[in-house]
Amino acid sequence: MSSSSYFDARKRNYGAHYNEDESIIKDIEDIRNDPKMIDALSLGYRPLTQYINQKRVNRNESVINHKRVLRVMKQNGLLSSAYSRKTNKYNSFAGEGHKRHKNHIRQRFITDRPYQKLGTDVTEVRWGKQTTDERLFISLFCDFYSGEIVSYSISLHPTTKFVLESLYPVMELAKGVPYLTTIHSDQGIQYQSNKYQMILCRSNIRQSMSRKGTPYDNSPTESLIHKMKIGTVLNHNYATQAELVVAIKEWIYYYNHERIRQSNNWETPIGFRESYTSKNA
Structure with missing residues (x-):
């Protein structure tokens, strides 16, 4: 030395x-x-x-x-x-022959303003003995700008009506922005339904869809859903449906209001959006 x-x-x-x-x-x-x-x-x-x-x-x-x-x-x-840790993924693919839309996002998830690019998906979570009779479905919409979960709905059945319940608040948010809003999803049967597509068209919201079998086309939404499951069903066992519903709602509130993100300059999703609003008021 x-x-x-x-x-x-x-x-x-x-x-x-x-x-x-x-x-x-x-x-x-x-x-x-x-x-x-x-x-x-x-x-x-x-x-x-x-x-x-x-x-x-x-x-x-x-x-x-x-x-x-x-x-x-x-x-x-x-x-x-x-x-x-891995979990079963809900698959709502409707098969060939249904009306599909172009992929307008093309994995360009970054945006400099809220409510311009949003992603949506449906997933399932289970309680009790984890059987198919003990499962809930969650439809959520997330903003690619801040990662915020702007709307969600919970149901025992993955119907189009259940997805529309979470879509209506997003339509109200899109009315207040001076630019085009694009909502991206997979090719699930709910998103190919005539009613869903008609509502988007009347609201002047552009619909975008992933390519078949390409979850990377909607990776921010897929990643968010996985985080939600890690915070709930992958690390906890819920005896009843009511316990699971409360846990999901608590996690979404925590994520929006408390969970800091590096892409948000270490602000929470809601805090990052509010910072944008205050700067551009």
Whole structure:
């Protein structure tokens, strides 16, 4: 070892470094054990870094880099494994011969204004013994601008009427914007129905559809649904339908009002939209 390396090592306080690692581990455990953090197990090292730094600032400590949090999580087996869990996906494909629409989004999900590009999908969640008699269907619409869930409906049956219940609030939101709104979906039977397409046409909303068997064409919506399942049915067992409904509603409220996102400059979905509104008022 060179003399410069030796004296440099003597000046560095490596004991304090390891003590800080213990502090980081404790902060991660506190965040994950916080009952207000509904989906804490699914948080990656980047959002965890934001929450940890909030705690450190409150303690008058210096902030840390996300790379350090990643290293500590790797060394101590704290990396999230929630996204490796899989669940059955509801398939509503209507088959060939139905009226389909062009893919206007073409995986260009980024937009600089709310309610310009929205995605929608239907998924199923189960309670009790997880049988087909114990399942609910959720139709939701999310805004690609902020990731906000702008509307949703819950039903025991995946009918077109059930999807329209979640569409009507979106139509009201689209009336107030001076630009074209595009709603993207898969080729599900509800989205190919004459009633659904007629309502979009009368509301001057452009309909867009994914290519057959290409979930990546609607990946923001698919990703959001997976996050919802991680925060609910993949990590909890619900004995009754009522418990499951309450859990879904609580998670959606938490996601919109509390869950920070890197793509939103670490703001919540609703906070990011409101920031846009205040800047352009």
